[in-house]
Amino acid sequence: MKHALFLLLAVLLFGAAPAAAEQVLSKIAAVVNDDIITTYQLEKELTARLATEARGRNLPTEEVRRLRNEVLDVLIDEALVMQRVRHLGMSVSDEEVEEAITDVLRQNQITREQLSQALSAQGLSMEDYRERLRRQILRFQLIGHEVQSRVEVTTQDIRDYFRANIDNYRGNPTLTISYIAFTIPTDAQVSNVEVESIRTRAREAMRLLRQGEDMDSTLFIFADDPGVQGGELGTFTEAELSDAFARAVAGLESGAITELIESPEGFYILKVEERNPGPIRQFDAVKEEIRQHLLEENREERFREWSAGLKKDAFIDIRI
Numbered sequence: 001m002k003h004a005l006f007l008l009l010a011v012l013l014f015g016a017a018p019a020a021a022e023q024v025l026s027k028i029a030a031v032v033n034d035d036i037i038t039t040y041q042l043e044k045e046l047t048a049r050l051a052t053e054a055r056g057r058n059l060p061t062e063e064v065r066r067l068r069n070e071v072l073d074v075l076i077d078e079a080l081v082m083q084r085v086r087h088l089g090m091s092v093s094d095e096e097v098e099e100a101i102t103d104v105l106r107q108n109q110i111t112r113e114q115l116s117q118a119l120s121a122q123g124l125s126m127e128d129y130r131e132r133l134r135r136q137i138l139r140f141q142l143i144g145h146e147v148q149s150r151v152e153v154t155t156q157d158i159r160d161y162f163r164a165n166i167d168n169y170r171g172n173p174t175l176t177i178s179y180i181a182f183t184i185p186t187d188a189q190v191s192n193v194e195v196e197s198i199r200t201r202a203r204e205a206m207r208l209l210r211q212g213e214d215m216d217s218t219l220f221i222f223a224d225d226p227g228v229q230g231g232e233l234g235t236f237t238e239a240e241l242s243d244a245f246a247r248a249v250a251g252l253e254s255g256a257i258t259e260l261i262e263s264p265e266g267f268y269i270l271k272v273e274e275r276n277p278g279p280i281r282q283f284d285a286v287k288e289e290i291r292q293h294l295l296e297e298n299r300e301e302r303f304r305e306w307s308a309g310l311k312k313d314a315f316i317d318i319r320i
Helices: 004-015 039-054 061-088 094-108 112-121 126-146 155-164 192-210 215-221 243-249 283-313
Strands: 028-032 035-038 174-183 228-236 261-263 266-276 316-318
Touching: 028 039, 028 061, 035 039, 035 061, 039 061, 061 126, 061 283, 094 112, 094 126, 112 126, 126 283, 155 283, 174 192, 174 215, 174 243, 192 215, 192 266, 215 228, 228 266, 243 261, 243 266
Parallel strands: none
Antiparallel strands: 028 035, 028 316, 174 228, 174 266, 261 266
16 A cells, blocks of 8 residues: 555554553543543553653653644544544454555564564554544545545646755765875785885875866876875765765865875875756656655645634634
8 A cells, every 4th residue: 555654654654652651540632523632542652652752851841732733733633534544434343554554564574473563562453543544544545535536736837846945856966086096015014104104105195186187197106105095986875885985085175185094005185176956857657756755745735724624614612
């Protein structure tokens, strides 16, 4: 199912309260038409929200109050949605729920047992999770029924989005690098004094490069030093470089010289000859991806408008 991954993340990150959540005396937090939202429901969902947002910190009272109001708004919206679902007689079969769970397992590459353990850690049973999945699926079905006909994305919309977000549709950025290496002899008898002498020569080369000497001239100056080599290293993505080289060039612009890179084999200096932000992908190759993104955005916007209409026409009595 298309939204299965979202369902798993939404439930685990927001919809679940820790098993040790404090049991509170249940009162009426809000009346939504013929349904009620209890303070127990509200505090349970708030506990989960705080676990996600606070991450062990003690939030200010005002921030907790804001989150409580947001959670209550979510619960009111959900109550209105489920009321509309019941009015339309919509339902989800056990087979559809099971298909959604199977899709969650496949997309997250986890077993049913691992899912069960993750749910348990959040204070949810598998039956709780099934019910939450069922409600999520019903919500998607309702979106399709109520707002799909008002969702439209034109080719011009897609082209405009592509132009406005062109950097999001580039291939991997690359950089072209040249280098000079001062290698340490592999002879086991090489002394610390000799290593320090090689390091000093490498630092001198780095100084010349930073003063504007080009790589070829610098190589010529040190041509008589044993073990000196260099030239163009090639064009790479940063992911293709060794960890040491990637760290050294990170954030450097074209023409910049790295710090001295030291290794057991020797001393290296890199020059970023050119940075390329990456080739732009062809419009035809990404237009369907953009269309789906815009459809989802449009669908959610229309749904929010529709949901606001439901709320406007509903009887809502907030009692906290």
